[in-house]
Amino acid sequence: MKLLTHNMLTSKFMKGVTQGFPLGIMASEVKEVEVDYNPEFISRMIPKLEWNAVYQAAESVGKLDGLPKEIPANMETDETFLKKAHHVLMEVEVISGNLICPETGRKFPINNGIPNMLLNEEGV
Amino acid sequence: MASGKRPEHLAPPEIFYNENEARKYTSNTRMIEIQLKMTERAVELIALPEDTPCMILDLGCGSGLSGETLTEQGHIWVGVDISKDMLDVAQEREVEGDLLLGDIGQGMSFRPGTFDGAISISALQWLCNADKKSHNPVKRLYTFFSTLYSSLSRGSRAVFQFYPENGEQVELITQQAMKAGFTGGLVIDYPNSTKAKKMFLVLFVGGQQQLPRGLGTVPGERGVPGQVSNTNARQRSKAARGKPLKKSRDWILEKKREKKKARKGDESRFKVHRQKKKRSLLK
Numbered sequence: 001m002k003l004l005t006h007n008m009l010t011s012k013f014m015k016g017v018t019q020g021f022p023l024g025i026m027a028s029e030v031k032e033v034e035v036d037y038n039p040e041f042i043s044r045m046i047p048k049l050e051w052n053a054v055y056q057a058a059e060s061v062g063k064l065d066g067l068p069k070e071i072p073a074n075m076e077t078d079e080t081f082l083k084k085a086h087h088v089l090m091e092v093e094v095i096s097g098n099l100i101c102p103e104t105g106r107k108f109p110i111n112n113g114i115p116n117m118l119l120n121e122e123g124v
Numbered sequence: 125m126a127s128g129k130r131p132e133h134l135a136p137p138e139i140f141y142n143e144n145e146a147r148k149y150t151s152n153t154r155m156i157e158i159q160l161k162m163t164e165r166a167v168e169l170i171a172l173p174e175d176t177p178c179m180i181l182d183l184g185c186g187s188g189l190s191g192e193t194l195t196e197q198g199h200i201w202v203g204v205d206i207s208k209d210m211l212d213v214a215q216e217r218e219v220e221g222d223l224l225l226g227d228i229g230q231g232m233s234f235r236p237g238t239f240d241g242a243i244s245i246s247a248l249q250w251l252c253n254a255d256k257k258s259h260n261p262v263k264r265l266y267t268f269f270s271t272l273y274s275s276l277s278r279g280s281r282a283v284f285q286f287y288p289e290n291g292e293q294v295e296l297i298t299q300q301a302m303k304a305g306f307t308g309g310l311v312i313d314y315p316n317s318t319k320a321k322k323m324f325l326v327l328f329v330g331g332q333q334q335l336p337r338g339l340g341t342v343p344g345e346r347g348v349p350g351q352v353s354n355t356n357a358r359q360r361s362k363a364a365r366g367k368p369l370k371k372s373r374d375w376i377l378e379k380k381r382e383k384k385k386a387r388k389g390d391e392s393r394f395k396v397h398r399q400k401k402k403r404s405l406l407k
Contacts, residue, residue: 005202005222008238013231013271021235035220041177041200048179048238114211117226117233 001115003057004089007049011101011108014119022053023108024100025060031113032063035090042086043076054088063092130249130289137184137250141207146187156189162245162322163190166283167197169311169326169336170241178240181275182221183228183284184247188214194243195220202239204228229264232271241280242272248286248325252293265297269304278330282306285324297325307332314340 011020051071058064067088072078099108099115109116131140172178177198182191185203187210194201201221205211211223229251251268252261272282288294294310301308306327314320315338326335 002222004200005224008202008234009224010233010235013233020233038177044177045179050235112212112215114208114215114223114225117224118206119227119230 001094001110001113002090003054003061003092003094004045004049006057006094006099007053007089009099009115009117011104011106013117014101014104014106017101017103020101020103022050022056022102024102025057025094025097026100027061027094027097027110029095029097030061030063031093031095033091033093035086037083037086039079039082039086042082042089045089046071046075046085049089054085058088058092061092061094063088130287132250132253136206136253138207141186141210143209143212146207146209146213159189159245160193162285163193163243165313165322165339166190166243166245166285166324167193169283169324170243170281171336172199172241179238181232181234181239181242181272183242183244183272184250185214185221185223186210186247188217188219188221188223190243190245191219191221192217204232228268228272229259229261231267232275234275236274237277239276239280242276242282244282244284244286246285246287248284248297249288249293252289252296262296262300265300266303269301269306273305273329276329280329281308281333282327282329283324284327285322288323294323301325301327305329309335311336312338312341314338316340 006023006025009021009023011017011023014020052069055064055067055069058067065084065087067084068081072081075081093113094110095113097110099110100106101108131137134140170180175198177200180194180199180201182194182201182203185191185201185205186207188203191201191203191214202224203211203214203219203221204224204226205214206225206227208225211225214223251265253259276282286297288297298310306329308325308327311324311326313322313324317340320340
């Protein structure tokens with residue numbers, strides 16, 4: 001699971017959850033991969049993201065690598081920033097661990113890089 | 125594949141698409157070609173902005189066949205599927221998209237406006253069956269569509285290639301989609317060819333747009349791929365031989381007469397009664 005995807009996931013589909021974002025991450029295995037850098041895509045995605053959650057996620061998996069807490073002004077032309085964002089969002093993958101609902105504490109296990117979001121019938 | 129029976133009548137998707145089936149799915153070249161063609165057509169129907177990498181949701185992504193087409197076209201995608209075995213195959217094939225193990229009938233759980241579009245290839249019909257005692261297909265369809273609606277950005281589309289069992293299923297699906305806020309409708313490619321006919325549900329977020337035209341519906345347009353166009357000639361020569369054409373009204377009536385003769389008198393009357401009753405029970 002990439003941190004880009006994590007930034008979009010919520011547990012709101014569960015009964016009684018109002019926001020369900022961001023999901024906590026407890027990672028037992030994290031991998032770094034190489035992904036083609038596409039500045040156009042990254043600069044388009046950044047305004048859609050919850051940057052605080054990106055920062056928090058990167059921190060919890062230990063891959064901050066100097067990522068700024070705030071998005072810099074003129075982010076579209078800030079190559080250094082875009083490359084850092086690209087790395088954190090697209091090149092860091094959580095292989096195993098758990099995602100945690102911030103309101104109920106329910107765990108969604110991650111195995112083989114794939115989060116399991118299945119609920120038993122009571123949780124829906 | 126299973127002997128002519130619809131897969132969703134045999135088992136729930138996470139059981140039908142077990143490890144064996146998952147591997148079969150991804151090693152059958154004809155299957156792969158069909159899936160690729162349908163994905164390309166679905167992407168065409170989403171009408172994404174040109175030369176722009178977009179964020180796409182692939183519903184019922186399975187082993188990643190459709191996702192690979194998305195990657196080829198330069199998009200970033202997230203796939204959801206209920207079969208762990210299919211997803212494992214996708215992982216093995218090292219698809220670029222992120223995969224999620226989930227049941228779309230339980231609702232999509234993404235932040236609002238996350239996706240620029242959604243596609244689904246050969247998956248929607250699975251939602252129409254109650255695979256568990258607690259399942260209510262109507263509720264699941266509505267939950268699916270309403271949560272999908274909020275996951276999509278304004279002006280985006282969701283395109284579903286699917287195999288509806290009958291007209292009622294199409295109506296059920298469309299109804300729930302509209303109830304959830306979508307506009308749009310059905311696009312049918314090659315409607316007159318049993319082999320090539322494909323159905324796409326094209327849904328719009330944020331106001332009705334013009335529904336694209338199905339392929340093979342414009343007169344003079346290039347014909348259905350792979351079909352031989354001499355059926356008219358065949359019909360004419362049959363009529364010349366004095367026999368009624370197969371499946372024509374005369375042919376059906378003649379068959380009925382033959383069947384009646386072969387049966388005993390009382391029984392045939394009884395059968396007619398039974399058929400009459402059946403017809404009135406159907407809508």
